[in-house]
Amino acid sequence: MARAVSRNQKIGWTIAAWIVALVIFFPILYAIITSLKTEQEAIAGFNLIPSFTFESYQAVQSQNDYFKPFMNSVILSVGSTILALIVAIPAAWAMAFSPTKRTKDILMWMLSTKMMPAVAVLVPIYLIFLRTGLMDTRIGLTILLMLINLPIVVWMLYTYFREIPGEILEAARMDGATLRDEIVHILTPMAVPGIASTLLLNVILAWNEAFWTIQLTTTNAAPLSAFIASFSSPQGLFWAKLSAASTMAIAPILILGWFSQKQLVRGLTFGAVK
Amino acid sequence: MNTTFRALMGATALCASAGLAAAQDTTLTVATVNNGDMIVMQGLTADFEANNPGIKVDWVTLEENILRERVTTDIATKGGQYDVLTIGTYEVPIWAKQQWLVPLNDLPAEYQADDLLPAVREALSVDGTLYAAPFYGESAMVMYRTDLAEAAGVTIPDSPTWTDIMAAAEAMTDRDAEISGICLRGKPGWGENMAFLTAMANSYGARWFNPDWAPQFDSEEWKATLTDYLTMMNEYGPPGASSNGFNENLSLFQQGKCGIWIDATVAASFVTDPENSTVADKVGFAQFPNKEGVDNHGNWLWAWSLAIPTSSDAPEAAKAFIAWATGPDYAALVAAGKGWRAAPPGTRTSLYENADYQAAAPFAAMTLTSMNAANTQKASVQDIPYTGGQFVGIPEFQGIGTAVGQQFSAALAGQMSADDALAGAQANTTREMTRAGYIK
Numbered sequence: 001m002a003r004a005v006s007r008n009q010k011i012g013w014t015i016a017a018w019i020v021a022l023v024i025f026f027p028i029l030y031a032i033i034t035s036l037k038t039e040q041e042a043i044a045g046f047n048l049i050p051s052f053t054f055e056s057y058q059a060v061q062s063q064n065d066y067f068k069p070f071m072n073s074v075i076l077s078v079g080s081t082i083l084a085l086i087v088a089i090p091a092a093w094a095m096a097f098s099p100t101k102r103t104k105d106i107l108m109w110m111l112s113t114k115m116m117p118a119v120a121v122l123v124p125i126y127l128i129f130l131r132t133g134l135m136d137t138r139i140g141l142t143i144l145l146m147l148i149n150l151p152i153v154v155w156m157l158y159t160y161f162r163e164i165p166g167e168i169l170e171a172a173r174m175d176g177a178t179l180r181d182e183i184v185h186i187l188t189p190m191a192v193p194g195i196a197s198t199l200l201l202n203v204i205l206a207w208n209e210a211f212w213t214i215q216l217t218t219t220n221a222a223p224l225s226a227f228i229a230s231f232s233s234p235q236g237l238f239w240a241k242l243s244a245a246s247t248m249a250i251a252p253i254l255i256l257g258w259f260s261q262k263q264l265v266r267g268l269t270f271g272a273v274k
Numbered sequence: 275m276n277t278t279f280r281a282l283m284g285a286t287a288l289c290a291s292a293g294l295a296a297a298q299d300t301t302l303t304v305a306t307v308n309n310g311d312m313i314v315m316q317g318l319t320a321d322f323e324a325n326n327p328g329i330k331v332d333w334v335t336l337e338e339n340i341l342r343e344r345v346t347t348d349i350a351t352k353g354g355q356y357d358v359l360t361i362g363t364y365e366v367p368i369w370a371k372q373q374w375l376v377p378l379n380d381l382p383a384e385y386q387a388d389d390l391l392p393a394v395r396e397a398l399s400v401d402g403t404l405y406a407a408p409f410y411g412e413s414a415m416v417m418y419r420t421d422l423a424e425a426a427g428v429t430i431p432d433s434p435t436w437t438d439i440m441a442a443a444e445a446m447t448d449r450d451a452e453i454s455g456i457c458l459r460g461k462p463g464w465g466e467n468m469a470f471l472t473a474m475a476n477s478y479g480a481r482w483f484n485p486d487w488a489p490q491f492d493s494e495e496w497k498a499t500l501t502d503y504l505t506m507m508n509e510y511g512p513p514g515a516s517s518n519g520f521n522e523n524l525s526l527f528q529q530g531k532c533g534i535w536i537d538a539t540v541a542a543s544f545v546t547d548p549e550n551s552t553v554a555d556k557v558g559f560a561q562f563p564n565k566e567g568v569d570n571h572g573n574w575l576w577a578w579s580l581a582i583p584t585s586s587d588a589p590e591a592a593k594a595f596i597a598w599a600t601g602p603d604y605a606a607l608v609a610a611g612k613g614w615r616a617a618p619p620g621t622r623t624s625l626y627e628n629a630d631y632q633a634a635a636p637f638a639a640m641t642l643t644s645m646n647a648a649n650t651q652k653a654s655v656q657d658i659p660y661t662g663g664q665f666v667g668i669p670e671f672q673g674i675g676t677a678v679g680q681q682f683s684a685a686l687a688g689q690m691s692a693d694d695a696l697a698g699a700q701a702n703t704t705r706e707m708t709r710a711g712y713i714k
Contacts, residue, residue: 040549040550043525043528043550063316063317064335123351126351126353130353135353135355136355214336214340215343215347218305219333219334222334226336229335229336229340230335230336232308232337232338233307233309233521234309234520235309235310235538235540236308236521237525237528237544237550
C-alpha cells in the first residue's frame with residue numbers, strides 16, 4: 001500500500017535532493033565558472049561571477065588540438081563498450097541460465113580482479129604493449145579498457161538476465177528457437193534497459209579512465225584524460241586554462257549523461273521484467 | 275623495349291626519391307611539463323622545423339610526477355617512446371650513471387657549452403661529461419614587499435640571516451589586512467616542502483646523512499631548523515599553510531597577501547609581471563638566508579633540462595633540437611616575440627651580461643648571485659656522502675623525502691610536535707636506508 005506523503009514532506013525532500021545534487025555537482029560547476037574567468041580572476045579567490053571571457057578556451061585550443069584526443073576518447077569508449085558487450089552477453093547468459101556449482105566463484109573471481117591496484121601490473125602490461133606493437137595505439141587501448149571493465153559488465157548483465165524467467169526461454173526452445181535466436185530475439189530485447197544502462201555506464205567508465213590511457217599513450221592514441229593532464233603545471237598558475245581543458249573534456253560525457261539519465265536510472269534500479 | 279626501360283628507370287627514380295624523403299622525415303617526440311617557458315618553446319616549434327627540414331616535433335605534455343613515472347618506465351624497459359626528455363638536476367646524474375642518457379659532449383661549437391653557468395653545467399655532468407642541456411635553471415632567493423618593509427620600518431639586507439627574516443616577517447604581519455609576514459612551502463613532498471626545508475637545513479649547518487649514511491634528524495641543527503620554521507609559519511604564516519606549495523604561495527604573493535616569500539628564483543619573473551601580479555612594482559630581492567655563523571645559503575639548484583634517452587632511434591635529430599632549444603640564440607628568439615623578461619633564466623652567463631635583459635629583469639643580478647652561490651657537490655658545511663642541494667642525489671630520495679615531508683607537514687598542521695616529527699623522520703629514514711643497503 002502506498003504511503004501518503006504530505007505536501008510539506010514532498011517540498012522538504014525536494015529541497016534536500018536539490019541541495020545534495022548541488023553539493024555533488026558544485027566542483028564541476030565551479031570548474032566551468034573558472035574556465036570563463038581570466039587567469040587573474042581565477043587566482044583572486046572564491047568568486048562565482050566570471051567575466052565570461054573565452055580566452056582560456058582559445059589558449060587551450062591553440063596550445064593543444066582538442067579534436068584529436070576527443071576522437072580518441074570517442075573511439076576508445078565506444079569501441080571498448082561494444083567489444084565488452086560482445087564478450088559479456090554470452091558469458092552472462094551462460095552463467096545466468098546454465099549455472100554450475102562454480103559460477104558464483106567465477107563471478108567473485110572476476111570482480112576480485114577489480115580490487116587489484118592498476119599500478120601493480122603496470123610493468124608487465126607496458127612490456128606486453130611494447131613487444132606486441134600495441135603501445136600508443138587505439139586498438140591496444142580499446143582491448144585493455146574492455147578487459148578492465150569486463151567484470152562490471154558481466155556482473156550487471158548477469159543480474160539483469162537472472163530476472164528473466166527461464167520458462168520464457170524454454171518456451172522459445174519448444175518453438176524451435178536456436179541458441180542464436182534465443183540470445184538475439186528473446187533475451188536481448190527483454191534485457192534492453194539493462195543492456196542500455198550497462199552500455200552507458202561502461203562508456204562513462206572508459207571515458208574517465210585516466211591511468212592506463214596516460215601510461216600507454218604518447219601522441220597517436222592519447223584521449224582527453226591525457227589532454228587534461230597536459231595542462232597541470234608545477235610552476236605556473238594556469239587555473240583558468242586547466243578548468244577550460246577540464247570543461248572541454250567532460251562536456252561530451254556530461255551531455256550524454258544528461259540526455260540518457262532516465263534510461264540510466266531505470267536500468268540501474270529496475271530488473272528486466274519489472 | 276626502350277619505352278619499358280624508360281618506365282622502369284622512372285619508377286626506380288620515383289621509388290628512390292620517395293625513399294629519400296622517407297629517410298629524411300624524422301619525427302621527434304619531446305616529453306615535457308606545462309611550465310610557462312615550455313609553453314613558449316612549443317609555440318616556437320615552427321622556427322626549429324623551418325631551420326631543420328625533415329625533422330618534425332611532436333609534444334607530449336604531462337603533469338610533473340606523471341612525466342617522471344612515464345619516462346622512468348619507458349627508459350627502464352627501453353621503450354623508445356621519447357626522443358627528448360625534460361628532466362631535472364635530480365634525475366640526470368642518477369640516470370647517467372645507469373647509462374640511460376646519451377652524452378652531449380659532441381654538441382657543435384656554435385652551442386657554446388662554456389657559456390653555461392658553471393654550477394648548472396656541473397650539476398648536469400657526470401665525470402666531466404654533460405648528459406643534459408639546461409633549458410631553464412633556478413636557485414632560491416628571498417622575494418619581499420618593499421612597500422610593506424618600508425611601512426614596517428624594517429630593512430632586509432642583500433644577504434640576510436634567518437634572524438633578519440624572522441624580525442621582518444613579524445613586523446610585516448598584519449592579520450587585519452590578511453597579510454602574512456612570510457609564506458613558505460608546507461605541502462608534503464620531496465620536491466615541495468622538503469626542497470625548501472632541506473635548503474633551510476643546509477643554511478643552518480644541518481645535513482641529511484653523516485659519511486656512514488646514518489640519518490641526522492636527531493641533531494641540534496635539524497631541531498633548530500624545524501623549530502624556527504614552525505615558529506615562523508605558525509606566528510607569521512598564512513592559514514592552511516600545510517597545503518601550500520609553489521603555486522599556492524605564488525598566488526598569495528601575487529595577490530599581495532605575503533610580506534616575504536622564499537622560493538625558486540624563477541618565481542621572480544611571475545611576481546614582477548604587471549599583467550598577473552598586483553604587487554609587480556613593489557618587489558625586492560635578497561639572497562637565501564643563512565644562520566649566523568654558518569657560511570651556507572642553502573645550495574638550492576635546479577635546472578629543467580633536455581636529455582636524450584639511449585632508447586631513442588633519432589639521437590642526431592634530438593641533438594639538433596636540444597642545440598636549438600638550449601642554444602645561445604634561443605633567448606633572443608623568445609625576446610623577439612615576448613620581450614626579454616620572458617627569456618628562460620638561469621642557464622647561460624651571456625644572458626646576464628645582456629644589457630637588454632638586465633634592464634627588463636630587475637631580478638637578474640640576484641638570480642645570478644644565488645645560482646653562483648649554490649654548491650651541489652657539497653651542500654652542507656659538515657662532511658656528507660652525497661651530492662645535490664635541496665635534495666639528496668640517491669634514487670631512494672623520492673620515497674624517503676616524501677615520507678619525511680609528510681612528518682614535517684603534519685607538525686605544521688599541528689598534528690604532532692617538532693620533536694615527534696624529527697623522531698619519526700629519523701626512524702623512517704633509518705629503516706629505509708637500512709633496507710636499501712646503505713646502512714650495514
